[in-house]
Amino acid sequence: xxxxxxxxxxxxxxxxxxxxPTRLLxxxxxxxxxxxxxxxxxxxxxxxxxxxxIMAIFAASWDLLVGRAGQISLGHALFFGIGAYATALLEQFxxxxxxITMPIALALGVLAALLVGFPCLxxxxxxxxxxxxxxxxxxSSIVLLYALAPITGGASGVPVSSFFxxxxxxxxxxxxxxxxxxxxxxxxxxxxxIANSKTGIVFVSILDDExxxxxxxxxxxxxxxxxxxxxxxxxxxxGGLFAHVVSGAGPATLSLGYSFLIIIITILGGIGTIYGPIxxxxxxxxxxxxxxxxxxxxxxxxxxxxxxxxxxxxxxxWPRGIAKFVTDKxxxxxxxxxxxxxxxxxxxxxxxxxxxxxxxx
Amino acid sequence: xxxxxxxxxxxxxxxxxxxxxxxxxxIVQGAITGAIYGLLALGFTLIYGVARVVNMAHGALFMxxxxxxxxxxxxxxxxxxxxxALILAAISLGIIGIIIYRLTVHPVTGDVLAAIVVTVGIAMxxxxxxLIAFGPNYQPVPPFIEGAATFGxxxxxxxxxxxxxxxxxxxxxxxxxxRITKIGSAMRAVAQDREVAMLMGVNTTTLYMxxxxxxxxxxxxxxxxxxxxxxxxxxxxxxxxxxxxxxxxVILGGLGSVKGSLVGAFIVGYAETGVAYxxxxxxxxxxxxxxxxxxxxxxxxxxxxxxxxIELE
Amino acid sequence: xxILEVENLTKRFGGLTALNNVSFQVDEGxxxxxxxPNGAGKTxxxxxxxxxxxxxxxxxxxxxxxxxxxxxxxxVNKGLAxxxxxxxxxxxxxxxxxxxxxxxxxxxxxxxxxLKTPERKxxxxxxxxxxxxxxxxxxxxxxxxxLKRLEIARALATEPELLMLDEPFGGLSPIETAYLTxxxxxxxxxxxTVIIVEHKLHALMKLAxxxxxxxxxxxxxxxxxQEISKNKKVIEVYMGKAM
Numbered sequence: 001x002x003x004x005x006x007x008x009x010x011x012x013x014x015x016x017x018x019x020x021p022t023r024l025l026x027x028x029x030x031x032x033x034x035x036x037x038x039x040x041x042x043x044x045x046x047x048x049x050x051x052x053x054i055m056a057i058f059a060a061s062w063d064l065l066v067g068r069a070g071q072i073s074l075g076h077a078l079f080f081g082i083g084a085y086a087t088a089l090l091e092q093f094x095x096x097x098x099x100i101t102m103p104i105a106l107a108l109g110v111l112a113a114l115l116v117g118f119p120c121l122x123x124x125x126x127x128x129x130x131x132x133x134x135x136x137x138x139x140s141s142i143v144l145l146y147a148l149a150p151i152t153g154g155a156s157g158v159p160v161s162s163f164f165x166x167x168x169x170x171x172x173x174x175x176x177x178x179x180x181x182x183x184x185x186x187x188x189x190x191x192x193x194i195a196n197s198k199t200g201i202v203f204v205s206i207l208d209d210e211x212x213x214x215x216x217x218x219x220x221x222x223x224x225x226x227x228x229x230x231x232x233x234x235x236x237x238x239g240g241l242f243a244h245v246v247s248g249a250g251p252a253t254l255s256l257g258y259s260f261l262i263i264i265i266t267i268l269g270g271i272g273t274i275y276g277p278i279x280x281x282x283x284x285x286x287x288x289x290x291x292x293x294x295x296x297x298x299x300x301x302x303x304x305x306x307x308x309x310x311x312x313x314x315x316x317x318w319p320r321g322i323a324k325f326v327t328d329k330x331x332x333x334x335x336x337x338x339x340x341x342x343x344x345x346x347x348x349x350x351x352x353x354x355x356x357x358x359x360x361x
Numbered sequence: 362x363x364x365x366x367x368x369x370x371x372x373x374x375x376x377x378x379x380x381x382x383x384x385x386x387x388i389v390q391g392a393i394t395g396a397i398y399g400l401l402a403l404g405f406t407l408i409y410g411v412a413r414v415v416n417m418a419h420g421a422l423f424m425x426x427x428x429x430x431x432x433x434x435x436x437x438x439x440x441x442x443x444x445x446a447l448i449l450a451a452i453s454l455g456i457i458g459i460i461i462y463r464l465t466v467h468p469v470t471g472d473v474l475a476a477i478v479v480t481v482g483i484a485m486x487x488x489x490x491x492l493i494a495f496g497p498n499y500q501p502v503p504p505f506i507e508g509a510a511t512f513g514x515x516x517x518x519x520x521x522x523x524x525x526x527x528x529x530x531x532x533x534x535x536x537x538x539x540r541i542t543k544i545g546s547a548m549r550a551v552a553q554d555r556e557v558a559m560l561m562g563v564n565t566t567t568l569y570m571x572x573x574x575x576x577x578x579x580x581x582x583x584x585x586x587x588x589x590x591x592x593x594x595x596x597x598x599x600x601x602x603x604x605x606x607x608x609x610x611v612i613l614g615g616l617g618s619v620k621g622s623l624v625g626a627f628i629v630g631y632a633e634t635g636v637a638y639x640x641x642x643x644x645x646x647x648x649x650x651x652x653x654x655x656x657x658x659x660x661x662x663x664x665x666x667x668x669x670x671i672e673l674e
Numbered sequence: 675x676x677i678l679e680v681e682n683l684t685k686r687f688g689g690l691t692a693l694n695n696v697s698f699q700v701d702e703g704x705x706x707x708x709x710x711p712n713g714a715g716k717t718x719x720x721x722x723x724x725x726x727x728x729x730x731x732x733x734x735x736x737x738x739x740x741x742x743x744x745x746x747x748x749x750v751n752k753g754l755a756x757x758x759x760x761x762x763x764x765x766x767x768x769x770x771x772x773x774x775x776x777x778x779x780x781x782x783x784x785x786x787x788x789l790k791t792p793e794r795k796x797x798x799x800x801x802x803x804x805x806x807x808x809x810x811x812x813x814x815x816x817x818x819x820x821l822k823r824l825e826i827a828r829a830l831a832t833e834p835e836l837l838m839l840d841e842p843f844g845g846l847s848p849i850e851t852a853y854l855t856x857x858x859x860x861x862x863x864x865x866x867t868v869i870i871v872e873h874k875l876h877a878l879m880k881l882a883x884x885x886x887x888x889x890x891x892x893x894x895x896x897x898x899x900q901e902i903s904k905n906k907k908v909i910e911v912y913m914g915k916a917m
Contacts, residue, residue: 133608205772208763218778
């Protein structure tokens with residue numbers, strides 16, 4: 001009986017993962033990522049990859065909302081900031097440990113999504129973009145209000161303790177890396193599954209033609225709120241993780257910078273794919289740090305300028321993201337291979353039938 | 362806590378009383394601010410109404426206009442007089458606008474998200490370029506004209522009055538242009554129905570570029586006017602506030618509505634002036650007024666005062 | 675009880691009165707045609723009946739229940755479905771997914787029998803309109819005639835009691851038109867009520883039991899196809915005054 005079960009697991013694994021080249025690749029990458037810390041790369045690189053994990057969760061959450069449900073949100077940093085501040089303030093004022101503050105933060109994020117969702121539901125397209133962009137700006141000014149500084153910590157933010165205060169710094173980095181990696185895998189899988197479920201199909205119908213969706217009997221409002229809430233859940237998770245990893249929650253977490261960072265990541269990775277942004281988060285993080293270390297003689301202002309120029313050029317050339325471009329190319333290559341295979345097969349059959357000597361290539 | 366609150370309320374009443382003696386302060390200053398904001402919002406609304414582009418670089422172009430004017434003007438590298446510097450700055454920003462549009466926005470026509478991201482990219486590029494060229498420090502900018510006039514109990518600087526006049530005149534000029542000229546009609550046609558306009562022979566690409574030129578020139582002029590009359594300082598990060606104000610006005614007035622931009626501009630202008638004069642330490646809160654208005658509008662009526670609600674596409 | 679009762683329905687758009695005091699009833703199981711020149715208010719009537727716009731005055735009753743001003747999806751879930759004059763498929767989704775969306779609605783979901791997956795049900799609906807070969811094809815690759823059939827499959831997925839078809843034969847060749855009359859007749863045989871707006875009068879007259887004629891937002895005639903084709907006012911409206 002046990003062998004039967006194992007055999008089924010293996011068959012499922014073989015057909016679901018090994019047969020599909022891209023999934024095999026992803027799986028191998030995942031293995032690489034899990035065993036990475038053994039390579040003794042140093043705390044800094046692990047820290048960098050931990051941040052990449054967090055940004056990947058954040059970007060994937062945005063992709064579900066915008067790439068699938070079509071609700072352009074330019075203010076996703078709102079939930080990121082809520083996650084960071086919620087876990088920070090709960091710790092500061094009530095002394096609660098992370099495993100209590102994080103779930104509460106998640107609940108607050110979802111609540112915020114539902115509250116924010118209502119005005120957002122009534123506008124579409126560019127108006128929605130503006131509205132969503134403005135909301136975290138308002139939140140950030142509230143946080144920075146002089147009068148509220150004793151609560152919110154003003155411009156310097158709120159300090160946050162690590163997830164693993166009982167470990168040494170170097171070990172903390174490893175632990176944080178694994179924690180965020182596992183959460184990334186879980187979040188990514190959930191988001192991907194939702195995107196490809198029947199609910200995901202309804203999301204795409206809303207993106208394509210909201211009125212047509214209504215004519216199919218779909219309560220578009222409810223589905224939009226669902227998309228907002230689900231997306232916010234994971235964005236808030238990312239924010240909370242971020243606060244604990246960087247040991248603080250500051251007004252920057254609500255800033256336009258983070259909203260736009262994930263937009264850039266997602267567009268570069270391929271909007272709508274869910275896995276594209278995850279890959280792009282990694283690539284961007286690695287690129288960023290490497291460009292920084294290599295081009296040391298270039299002053300900081302030039303560094304940012306060059307980065308922006310490169311991003312703008314990429315977006316102009318591939319507005320739907322690089323992932324689509326890459327997968328299309330892979331599919332073309334695969335078609336070419338299939339044609340070749342079929343051609344060889346036809347040739348072999350022909351030779352057998354004719355039984356004539358053929359010149360060998 | 363309650364004691365402090367009570368104290369603040371009585372202080373506010375005192376201020377209100379003193380302001381009540383001279384409401385003309387708020388009326389006059391609010392009008393001036395409203396007019397200049399109207400010019401700022403007009404550019405933003407035009408490019409959205411005609412080309413459906415949410416130009417996130419609007420604030421950056423505002424800033425660039427002010428900096429180029431400063432560089433061309435009496436204190437800058439070129440030491441021109443104020444008037445030619447102003448005209449040259451406006452024209453050069455118009456040309457820059459066309460170049461930006463052609464290179465970056467045109468390739469992603471139709472994709473709202475890509476256009477937004479690209480224009481944010483432009484905004485940040487402008488910020489970095491200004492940072493590299495002029496340095497990160499606050500750059501004091503002298504007012505247009507020294508001196509002030511006093512009437513009816515309030516004192517207004519000549520620069521502010523000039524800015525007020527120029528803004529109103531320019532706004533009127535643009536409105537007349539849109540109403541009377543063929544190009545203006547083409548702009549209105551494209552704003553209403555792009556496809557039919559194309560069938561009527563309107564070259565939308567050229568029209569978009571022209572609208573962009575007008576929009577960026579207006580942004581630049583608004584920048585020059587505000588910096589040389591009101592804020593009197595320029596710094597590389599100052600592009601965010603005008604962008605936020607443009608948003609507030611356009612959300613309040615309704616995206617794509619010129620009438621709404623004017624009305625919204627005055628409402629925002631008066632609200633800011635009211636807050637600055639009536640609330641103690643209101644200067645700090647001024648920046649938040651725009652955001653506060655946006656919050657209220659978003660909760661009550663997200664499509665704004667004159668926003669169009671397209672029900673069936 | 676009539677399945678649909680429209681009383682004094684009026685809708686104005688600014689200065690233009692699109693519908694002026696229109697009233698009519700439809701009984702269960704009927705096939706009713708609505709004709710009228712362009713601008714007569716036919717599509718406005720559809721939008722009003724299906725909740726996409728709200729009337730300025732008048733009431734709409736479906737199965738005795740007042741549905742005036744209800745949201746579109748609620749009306750669909752009560753059993754009133756429509757197709758669109760200009761086809762609007764979900765472009766990014768494959769054909770079968772287009773039908774699956776309708777099956778995700780509360781009413782559509784109820785219709786899926788035990789032990790049947792939604793995909794299975796969607797496949798059956800596509801077979802009914804003859805689109806099963808295109809099942810996995812992205813909807814944007816379909817030809818116009820196929821898209822018209824997809825519209826009908828999507829509307830049928832919610833098992834409506836009253837189905838409103840807005841120019842179902844629009845843009846179809848005579849062969850495609852003839853082909854499409856079969857599913858419509860089958861709907862009628864299934865006991866559904868059908869209201870069709872159509873310009874192709876010969877196709878409509880063959881299907882409809884009763885015809886309502888609209889002109890400039892007003893009902894100008896009502897009767898059997900024979901009566902309507904002989905009605906003086908209708909002829910005048912379509913052909914112009916006799917010389």
